[in-house]
Amino acid sequence: MSIAKTVQNLIDSRPFLAESLMRGVINYNNLALDLSAEVARLEGCEVKTSAVVMALRRYTERLRERSNVEESLAHLSFKMALKSHIADFSLKRSPRVLSIVGEFFSQLSSTESPLVEFFELVTGQDELSLCISSSASESLKARFESEDILTYTDDLVAITLTFTGDFLTTPGIIFQSTRMLAWEDINLYEVISTQNELSFILRSSEAPRALEVLQSMQMEKN
Secondary structure (H helix, E strand, O other), rough: OOOOHHHHHHHHHOOOHHHHHHHOOOHHHHHHHHHHHHHHHOOOOOOOHHHHHHHHHHHHHHHHHHHHHHHHHHHEEEEEEEEEEEEEEEEEHHHHHHHHHHHHHHHHHHOOOOOOOOEEEEOOOOEEEEEHHHHHHHHHHHHHOOOEEEEEEEEEEEEEEEEOOOOOOOOOOOHHHHHHHHHHOOOOOEEEEEEOEEEEEEEEEHHHHHHHHHHHHHHHHH
16 A cells, blocks of 8 residues: 555544644644555565655645535525434345345335334445334334344434435535534434435434534535
8 A cells, every 4th residue: 555545544544633724723744744654564575754744735625625525505595404313233134134124114104014214225235224213113123033133223313404405416414514524523323314304314313413513514605
């Protein structure tokens, strides 16, 4: 791996450093001295401080260019909604699990089933994540009893931003919002997007701070 890529990975893993570099409040030489030993360890060879300084300068330029996408968000606005009592499942993907989810969703769609206010399913190559209202989570959990549940977390909330404007083809929206949440040390369990909506799944205890952060993003654009 190149020194530039190693430095980039180190900065990306520390949102506070990335933000400070973009704002120009960190001295490149001092930061390079601080990072040089770790860069050398990851590279497996001696690294000149000047090379780290150059990598920091170049990556800062890229970060600032990326930050400029905020200007393209000015034509977008959003409404924000919070749904509480959310549970999150992570499971190994299998035909059996997909069948259980399909049968459960069919029942939810019937007029006789109680209303479930929140249901989001994301399937990966080997795993799937499912977020659902806690009122239905126990029933679903019982169906998964013999399956490989990787994680199960409750006491979550879903904060959903519903956008006006061209959300899907406007770069930087997810980056900007997750960056601001990371800056406030708010952990996200899931980030889910649809045609006009962006949902964040997080601990209920962190909901007030997250709402404040996301609302400030709207205010900054105004």
